[in-house]
Every structure is written in structure tokens, then in C-alpha cells.
Amino acid sequence: MLKNSYKMLFLTMLFLGTIISICSSSWFSVWMGLEINLLSFIPLMMKNNNLYSSEAALKYFLTQALASSMLLFFIIFFSLISFKNMFKFNFIMNIILSSSFMMKIGMAPFHFWFPIVMEGLNWINNLLLMTWQKIAPIILMSYCMNMKFFIFSIILSIVVGSINGLNQTSIRKLLAYSSINHLGWMLTGILNNQNIWIIYFLFYCFLSISIVLIFNIFKIFNLNQIFSFFNFKNLIKTMIFLPFLSLGGLPPFLGFFPKWVIIEYLMSMNYTFLLMLLIYFTLITLYFYLRISYSSFLLNYNEMNWNFNNYYNNNNFFIISIFLYMNIFGLLFINLFFFIL
Template sequence: MLKNSYKMLFLIMLFLGTLISICSSSWFSVWMGLEINLLSFIPLMMKTNNLFSSEASLKYFLTQALASSVLLFFIIFFSMMSYNNLFKINAIMNIIFASSFMMKIGMAPFHFWFPIVMEGQNWMNNLLLMTWQKIAPIVLLSYCMNFYFFVISIIISIIIGSINGLNQTSLRKLMAYSSINHLGWMLSGILNNLNIWFIYFLFYCFLSLTIVLIFNNFKIFNLNQIFSFFNFKNLIKTLIFLPFLSLGGLPPFLGFFPKWMIIEYLMKMNYIFLLMILIYFTLITLYFYLRISYSSFLLNYNEMNWNFNYFFNYNNFYLFSILLYLNIFGLFFINLFFFIS
């Protein structure tokens, strides 16, 4: 028996709940799948010896329960209204359903809970929050498309994710606001084509996995830890900050490719104003990534040599090297593939 075999059970139920929501043919089945997903993730968040974790899991549960209750209430309400043919409800239903799904993924203007919950969890739970927990709500968002509501949400998410990340010293909150910013790009992909969103999401999952694995291995949670422990070794600084720059979308790193696709499609659709907002405020996110990297690479800090040996795990060195190689040269291989084909 595994020591934490209950985690495997809840992970299976977590994945199952997401699949039920995506594959459902009725809104009630969608709600049921979201509830299975929620109740499976709460035990994974709980740690009896960590008060911050318990507080974050409670806040996550209350927020998700609020969004689910709003969704269930209006599913029943609109079903009754449409059955009696009282009024046309498509536009109102789309906005309300989209609002509940946006609250579930922590997208602005319903983002108030997301950085707080990220701050109270470990890196692996944060990885689930940033990646897998967004799949079902984003897919369901594509079913209730409302162009003007989506554009407003995209602009607010881009602005909040960029501006609020400037003054953060906690890396978990920094990743939370970065995720809010990327949600704006993902929703822009849904405006054009669901396949574009899927490609962007796959790249975002890969980049988030790279950064989270490094931070989890080194037990980094704040910027001062990076300055204290890793300025002595250039290799460690490279492992940490080049994936950061790739996540920000700096050419020629791999993270620039999905943004490049969305920029191209937005230009073809003549969404020039939305595209300008996306580019300008994403430059702000890239600015604070560059500011952190610049400070770590060029500023000198005194430290002891044993810090490097204590935190660095040589067993993961080859994995980090492969991930770093893909981040740097991934865009080159993608362009080479399209050139050959």
C-alpha cells in the first residue's frame, strides 16, 4: 500500500470530474462534474499541520461553492423560464454562466480569491490550480460566448494581471497574477478558434510545469530566497530565470510561439484595439520578469558555499536541463518543422 494512497484516489476523482463536465450533454451534468472536481481537490489542499493551507482551502471551497450555487440556481431558473416560453434568455444566460465559470478559474473581475489561495498552497497544488483546474471552466466558457462581455473580461484580466504583479515579492502571488494575465490571452484564443486556445494552454502548462518543478525542488517561495541562495552559481540562475522569460513571451523563447499565433489571428479578425491592449500590458509582465532576472544576474550578494549543496538536487539536474533546452530552442524546432512540412 502507498503511504498516501488516498491522494491517488482523489486525483483520479479530480480528473474524472473534469472529464464529466467536458463530455456532458446537459447543464446539470456539467454542475455535477464540477462538484466532483471540487470535492476531490479540497482534501489534496488540506494539511492539518499548516494553518495557511487550511485557510486557503476554506477560501477556495467557499468561492467555488458560491460559483456552483449560482450556476445551479440559474440552470433551474432558466430551464423553468424556457419551458414556459416567458422570454428570450440566451444573452442573459450566457453572461451569468460565463461569470460563474470565470469565478471558478479566478479570472478578473472575479479574481479576488486566486492569489490568496495560491499563497497558502504548496507548489504542486498550485500547479494543479494553474493548469488542470482551468480546463473544464474554460471549455464551458466557449459554450456561452458573448463577445462584448468576453472582451471586457479580457481587458480587465490583462490589466490586473500586469499591474498587480509589479510589486510582488512572493513568487506564488507572482505566478497567480501571471496566470490571470495568461487567462486573458486564452480567452482571446477562444474568440478566434478553440484549437488556438488548446495550443496556447498546452504551452502554458509546459512552461508552468518547468517553473514549478524548479521552485519545488529548491523550496523557493520568495524573491529574497533567490538572492540569498542562488546568486553564487550561474547555472542555477539560468535554470530558474530563462523559463521565467519564456513564460513572459520574450522572443526567441518557446513561450513566444502561442502569443505569436494569437497576435496573427487577432490581426486577421481586425481586433486591433484588443490586440494593442494585450501587447502593451503583456510588456509590463515581461518587464517585471526581466527586472527580477536582471537583479539576480547582475547584483552581487554574499553567501556561503554550502547553500548550493544543500538546496541543489543533482538527481533532477538532467530533467531541468532538458526542460531548459526545450524552453530556449523550442521555437526554432517548431519553425523548422513547419518549414519542412
């Protein structure tokens, strides 16, 4: 048997739990699918002789258990009240239900666990946490929209994700706060058109994969490791920071396209104040990406002669180059496609 065959089993159950939650016709089966997803992800987070991953798995389990208990409370309470009096509790129950899903994806004001858990995981688990684990809760949130509470959470998410990322030296925490900021954009897409957030999420997944792939190959976890590159210095730093700038939404790159779509819809819906907040605080996110890129390329640091030959092979270089070119020229190809149509 394969040495890591248990990972394939838990990955299959992870995907199955998400599909069950999305396709369910009752809230109880939604809860059941989310629990299958949770109990499948916990073993993938654990690593032998690694206290950080065990601590992260425990914190993740406690937070998700709290969110699941809130969802279960909603299910029980919803089944007990009569339909005649249900409108009296509609506002409160929508907030409780939305809060449980926001806690599961680490959205503000329930973001306290997300950066801490990401700091204790490896890059592959972080990629799952930033992408796949958000699908079911976001889709379920679209079923119980409360406009005022959603706008409050959107504003808080973009503020928290932008301000808290300014003084981070850990790349995993940096991406965690960036993910919180992007969640604000995704939820904004749900407010206008439920198909827009899917476009934004797919682009976010692509950008996250392109960044995590590089960091996983070179085993980079902190900014000082990037500053200390010597061999293949300019080429590797270009491969790292151009996807970073694309993730921040700099206009020439591919990451600007989903933000462009949401900006167009917000302008058409006359959400001027919300649009201004999204743009201003995203500029703060782009600022610390640009600051890191500027510091790495142009300032002088004590450089160490590290040997990357074990990681820098032809296959890795080919895959990274594909992601790099797509980030640079993706927006141009999309514009040409729409121009032809």
C-alpha cells in the same frame, strides 16, 4: 498499503470530475462533475499542522461554492422558463453562466481569491490550480460566448495581471497574477478559433511545469531566496529565469509561439485595439520578469552560503536541463518543422 494512497484516490476523482464536466450532455451533469472535482481537490490542499493550507482550502471552497450556486441557479432558471420567452433572458443568463466559470478559474473581475489561495498552497497544488483546474471551466465557457462580456473580461484580466504583478515579492503571487494575464490570452484564443486556446494552454502547462519543478526542488517561495543563491549560482539562476522569460513571451524563447499564433489570428480578424492592449500589458508583465532577472544577476546582494547538495542531484539536474533546452530552442525547432512542411 501506501502511506499516501488517499492522494491517488482524490487525484483520480479530480481527473474524473473534469472529464465528466467536459463530456456531459446536460448542465446538471456539468455541475455534478465540477462538484466532484471541487470535493476531490479540497483534501489535496489540506496539510496537517499547516494553518495556511487550511485557510487557503476554506477560501477556495467558499469561492467555488459561490460559483457552483450561480451555475445551479442558471440550471434551475433555464429549466423553468419557456422556450418562447428564452431570447429575452439570453443575454443575462449568458453573463451569469460565464461569470460562474470565470469565478472558478480566477479570471478578472472575479480574481480576488486566486492569489490568496495560491499563497497558502505548496508548489504541486499550485501547479494543479494553474493548469488542470482551468480545463473544464474554459471549455464550458466556449459554449456560452458573449462577445462584449468576454472582451471586457479579457481587457480586465490583462490589466489586473500585469499591474498587480509589479510590486510582488512572493513568487506564488507573481505566478498567480501571471496566470490571470495568460487567461486573457486564452479567452482571446476562444474568440477567434476554439482550437487556438488549446495550443496556448498546452504551452502554458509546459512552461508552468518547468518553473514549478525548479521551485519545488529548491523550496523557493520568495524572491529574496533567489537573490541569496551562492553555490551553483549562475547555473541555477539561468535555469530559473530563462523559463521565466519564456513564460513572459520573450521572442527567442518557446513561450512566444502561442502568443505569436494569437497575434496572427487577431490581425486577420481586425481586432487591432484588443491586440494593442494585449501586447502593451504583456510587455509590463515581461518588464517585471526582466527586472527580477536583472536584479538577481547583476546587482550585489548579501549572499548566504546555503547547501543545496540535498536537492541538486543528477536526476534533478537532468530533468531541469531538458526543460531549459526546450524553452531555449523550442521555437527554433517549431520554425524548422513548419519550414520542412
